[in-house]
Amino acid sequence: MTIALRRRLLAEFTGTALLVTAVVGSGIMATTLSPDDVGLQLLENSIATAFALGALILIFGPVSGAHFNPVVSAADWFLGRRAGTGLTSRDLAGYVPAQILGAIGGSILANLMFDLTAVDFAGKDRAAGHLWLGEVVATTGLILLIFALARSGRAPVAPAAVGAYIGAAYWFTSSTSFANPAVTIGRAFTDTFAGIAPASVPGFVIAQIVGLAIGICLLAALYPDAGKAADQVVVPTSERDPALDPRT
Template identity: 85%
Template sequence: MTIALPRRLLAEFTGTALLVTAVVGSGIMATDLSPDDVGLQLLQNSIATAFALGVLILMFGPVSGAHFNPVVSAADWLLGRRSGTGLSPRHLAGYVAAQVTGAIAGSVLANLMFDLSAVSFSGRDRSGGNLWLGEVVATAGLVLLIFALARSGRATVAPAAVGAYIGAAYWFTSSTSFANPAVTVGRAFTDTFAGIAPTSVPGFVVAQVVGLAVGVGLLAALYPDAGAAADQVVVPADDQATASRHP
């Protein structure tokens, strides 16, 4: 059977919401458990995020591809245009809307679970050229990883590989690897460990778009026919679902 667009959008909304809930909730828990050790807080936050991301990809991948990220969805559309694969422009717009609203809902849910105000805009400034460079690196690497796995027929290991990459990138990038415009927007709605000030969001999003361009450029050089595998991102969906991806 084909997978209807509303089902895929629900999967993207729910998956992104739960991802942000994991990011924000584990950050709050980490500061409660280790109030005087920022390094330990980051370790706890990164481990929880990496594990949650892998599990969520397994849960929702067969329905929507488990993008949870406008950058991944945009790359899927960009790379699949010539091959007639990947997302159509209309479906891309739906995915992005579901991801952004889901990310905001995830922050609200985490705030409420820890008895905080449902919405409390972050005051944590995250601006500066070094942080933006970190986002370019993190985002480009994520795009390259996901589509290289799909092109080489290894999309089934994406849950573990993507989770591991994001967990590692928490530590080797200066920005702690947001690498996701939707998650960046969502994290502005919580004034906690994982938050980002609304004024810092545009710089991060621009850096992530640059990272998208760098990642797609590297894919074009290393895997010229990567677009042919766009329907396998992130986890292969029902083979017949491809038919519903185009009007």
């Protein structure tokens, strides 16, 4: 028996919230601990994010697949629809709002943990062509990595691989690798190290969608049968609900 949608949506909401809490919270802590060294701040922020992402995939992957990202969910639906695998349209319509609401909640939680105003819209302008290009590159790479792992039967290593990729992309992309529309929206709700001005959000989201499209095209060329493995993205979800399975 497949896991109930409500449980998967709760996992996506909670996992995305905790991911953004880690991104924003570690950024706040980094500026507190290293106020005069932006490079060290970015190092602290990226390491915390990479480790937190890997841990969250391990926690929530068996329930929802641990997408935490609308472009990953969209790719999963698009590539799997012909093979009858991956997310259904109904699943996708639930995953994306859950991820966005979770991301907003994660920023609010981080703000409150550090005794800041719950909602304080960011003033950090990130609207520039080279930053959008960075988002295209980061998102394309993320889609390729996730589906290449699934297609080759290596989805179980996704927690380490995806965490490592995002941690590295903090450093090799000009945008510091948001690569996630939900996280981008959530980070607009905090005027801290990880924040992004609301006016800059649409440009980042459009760039991420472009990265999604390029990633899908490259997958079609490199792995024409990638859609058959959509059920393995990011981490395989249980085919049966343990609570209802008499064998467990």
